Amino acid sequence: MMRFKGKVAHKFAESPLLQMRLPLWRSRLMALLILGSFGVLIVRAFYLQTLNTDFLQEKGDSRYRRDIEISASRGRIADRHGDVLAISTPMKSIWAIPPATTLTPVQTRQLAALLETDVKQLTHKLATDKTFVFLRRQIPPAVAEQVAALKLPGIGQDKEYRRFYPTGEMTAHMVGFTGVDDKGLEGVELAFHGQLLGQPGSRSVLKDRRGQIVEDVGSIKPPQDGQDINLALDSKIQYLAYSHLKQAVADNNAKAGGVVVLDVRTGEIVALANWPTYNPNNREGLSGSQLRNRAVTDTFEPGSTLKPFTIALGLESGKVRSETIINCAPGRLTIGNATIADAHPHGALTVAEVIQKSSNVGAAKIAAMLPSQKMWQMFDDVGFGQVPRLGFPGEVSGRVRPWKSWRPIEQATMAYGHGISVSLIQLARAYTVFARDGDLAPLSLTRIESSTPAGAVVFSAKTAREVRAMLELAVLPGGTAPKAQIPGYRVAGKTGTAHKLEGGRYANKYVSSFVGFAPASDPRLIVAVMIDEPSAGKHYGGDVAAPVFASVMASSLRTLGIAPDVPLVVAQTPKASLAKAKL
Amino acid sequence: MVRLNVFLLLAVVICSLGVVTSQHKARKVFQALEAEQDRARQLEVEFGQLQLELSTWGTAPRIEKIAREKLKMHAPEAARVITATQGGGLPR
Numbered sequence: 001m002m003r004f005k006g007k008v009a010h011k012f013a014e015s016p017l018l019q020m021r022l023p024l025w026r027s028r029l030m031a032l033l034i035l036g037s038f039g040v041l042i043v044r045a046f047y048l049q050t051l052n053t054d055f056l057q058e059k060g061d062s063r064y065r066r067d068i069e070i071s072a073s074r075g076r077i078a079d080r081h082g083d084v085l086a087i088s089t090p091m092k093s094i095w096a097i098p099p100a101t102t103l104t105p106v107q108t109r110q111l112a113a114l115l116e117t118d119v120k121q122l123t124h125k126l127a128t129d130k131t132f133v134f135l136r137r138q139i140p141p142a143v144a145e146q147v148a149a150l151k152l153p154g155i156g157q158d159k160e161y162r163r164f165y166p167t168g169e170m171t172a173h174m175v176g177f178t179g180v181d182d183k184g185l186e187g188v189e190l191a192f193h194g195q196l197l198g199q200p201g202s203r204s205v206l207k208d209r210r211g212q213i214v215e216d217v218g219s220i221k222p223p224q225d226g227q228d229i230n231l232a233l234d235s236k237i238q239y240l241a242y243s244h245l246k247q248a249v250a251d252n253n254a255k256a257g258g259v260v261v262l263d264v265r266t267g268e269i270v271a272l273a274n275w276p277t278y279n280p281n282n283r284e285g286l287s288g289s290q291l292r293n294r295a296v297t298d299t300f301e302p303g304s305t306l307k308p309f310t311i312a313l314g315l316e317s318g319k320v321r322s323e324t325i326i327n328c329a330p331g332r333l334t335i336g337n338a339t340i341a342d343a344h345p346h347g348a349l350t351v352a353e354v355i356q357k358s359s360n361v362g363a364a365k366i367a368a369m370l371p372s373q374k375m376w377q378m379f380d381d382v383g384f385g386q387v388p389r390l391g392f393p394g395e396v397s398g399r400v401r402p403w404k405s406w407r408p409i410e411q412a413t414m415a416y417g418h419g420i421s422v423s424l425i426q427l428a429r430a431y432t433v434f435a436r437d438g439d440l441a442p443l444s445l446t447r448i449e450s451s452t453p454a455g456a457v458v459f460s461a462k463t464a465r466e467v468r469a470m471l472e473l474a475v476l477p478g479g480t481a482p483k484a485q486i487p488g489y490r491v492a493g494k495t496g497t498a499h500k501l502e503g504g505r506y507a508n509k510y511v512s513s514f515v516g517f518a519p520a521s522d523p524r525l526i527v528a529v530m531i532d533e534p535s536a537g538k539h540y541g542g543d544v545a546a547p548v549f550a551s552v553m554a555s556s557l558r559t560l561g562i563a564p565d566v567p568l569v570v571a572q573t574p575k576a577s578l579a580k581a582k583l
Numbered sequence: 584m585v586r587l588n589v590f591l592l593l594a595v596v597i598c599s600l601g602v603v604t605s606q607h608k609a610r611k612v613f614q615a616l617e618a619e620q621d622r623a624r625q626l627e628v629e630f631g632q633l634q635l636e637l638s639t640w641g642t643a644p645r646i647e648k649i650a651r652e653k654l655k656m657h658a659p660e661a662a663r664v665i666t667a668t669q670g671g672g673l674p675r
Binding site: 073076083084085087088089090164166167168170212213214215216235236238239240243486487488554555558563564 | 610613614617628631632634635637638639641642643644647658660661662664666
């Protein structure tokens with residue numbers, strides 16, 4: 001070594017060590033090893049990329065890929081003019097995972113204040129060992145944002161929808177309502193649930209570190225919003241019907257009531273109101289009596305409002321004509337061991353007068369001329385005893401017993417509407433046979449764009465017109481319902497006053513009703529009114545229900561701009577009335 | 584040979600930068616689209632809320648109350664109603 005250090009004989013590059021040649025096998029071995037490990041890597045890569053892709057794919061997806069549900073909103077319910085009756089708007093629900101929630105007292109107070117709950121109640125809710133609790137549902141999105149801004153651990157929120165009913169109690173029975181989970185529970189919400197319901201969509205996305213969506217992956221399933229439903233209902237007429245009904249129920253100290261307004265030409269239900277009602281936006285402490293859609297779900301013995309049908313059948317079968325004399329004296333008729341009596345005894349009446357004066361005896365005598373099977377068939381044809389099939393919950397068929405079991409007395413009482421039960425909507429619909437030319441209009445909850453759908457023909461046009469003329473007499477002086485008159489319009493209609501059945505016996509309680517249509521020269525609207533148990537002194541249909549009919553009909557005709565069909569004396573001298581108006 | 588390699592290398596670098604920028608741009612545009620779609624949803628929600636508000640303000644009871652109490656309006660008597668018909672005359 002010293003020798004090398006002492007005198008450098010040659011340069012490094014010429015070092016004899018480097019001059020030595022390595023054995024060839026060594027370099028070959030190394031090359032082979034390196035090549036081999038490359039091979040292993042390639043095989044592994046091939047395995048991961050093509051044979052066993054799921055594992056890595058899943059790992060990647062779980063880091064970046066998210067499946068998002070796109071919510072769909074429930075359809076709106078609007079009236080015939082497009083005014084909204086029911087609409088969903090997004091709200092937030094605040095939930096907590098109690099084990100993960102650790103709040104300072106200050107935070108708890110803040111949260112309680114935002115959620116408008118008691119601090120004690122909130123701490124109680126958070127102290128449970130459940131893994132998930134709703135702290136508050138359906139709060140406005142603005143409040144939810146404030147909650148989110150607190151950045152509380154273990155507290156989260158979800159989007160949900162809340163249904164609002166701007167017209168409230170006015171249209172409650174018609175529109176119905178939904179439950180918290182957007183399921184239709186009553187009324188149109190239930191009847192049209194399938195159409196109103198939306199189908200939520202979904203999409204898969206890639207999210208970056210900040211939670212922003214950067215890319216769509218895979219296919220997008222677009223959400224399908226629920227269909228909007230346009231009802232035949234006219235909000236204005238509905239309001240008129242509702243407010244007049246409410247007033248009448250209060251004035252007569254009645255238990256309940258209902259009004260149905262139908263469009264004669266289309267069979268559309270323009271208004272349907274019941275009392276008592278409820279506010280669908282706040283359904284706390286709701287009772288069954290408020291909830292009941294009486295016009296559809298409750299049947300009653302209609303009384304004299306059924307007489308026109310008996311008479312029409314008499315006319316149709318040729319047994320009587322409108323001027324045929326029926327002897328109604330002495331106001332009583334005994335069949336078997338039962339006696340039928342008139343409220344006011346009459347002498348000899350023409351068939352038209354039987355309607356005008358509403359004589360039970362007269363109707364019973366006409367019914368006696370008719371075969372019971374034909375009478376039953378007629379009741380069936382006008383829809384009594386059949387479910388109206390509107391889709392409303394609890395629709396009833398009413399009761400019409402099979403004709404084979406009718407006794408003579410029963411046929412006689414059915415002639416004037418006892419021993420048979422119908423719902424108000426059935427009654428209103430049945431009157432379309434008189435308001436139209438003898439055919440029964442199919443009912444519709446939704447707006448009908450096209451013109452008159454034809455109904456099943458029950459009576460001939462001639463019979464329908466004759467009965468119409470008789471019904472006009474009933475509201476004229478000398479009839480049972482002069483209070484149903486409307487200035488400027490010809491009105492046709494029939495009163496009904498029926499004793500209520502209680503435990504199989506007729507009690508001293510009444511159901512007063514009135515069904516009529518106007519203008520009688522070319523009927524446009526049918527209004528049916530039913531007041532249950534009026535107890536403020538008056539109980540005749542002509543005193544209780546007829547005024548409601550008149551006010552609802554008068555204001556509805558004005559709202560629809562239907563021309564009067566009676567020339568008013570004053571209207572012919574407009575100058576005089578204008579001069580008066582200026583005073 | 585060396586020059587070709589350098590050229591190819593350059594080409595690869597340029598291409599990959601292009602991919603990066605276009606990817607970036609795509610994401611930017613996608614985010615803008617996302618934001619607009621969000622806004623559209625927001626506006627739809629707002630439309631619904633405004634419709635609700637419109638219906639609430641425009642309910643018949645409220646209109647009648649204001650008409651009667653504030654504006655002192657009332658329904659005309661039948662005698663003071665004149666119906667205009669298309670012919671210009673009064674109804675028969």
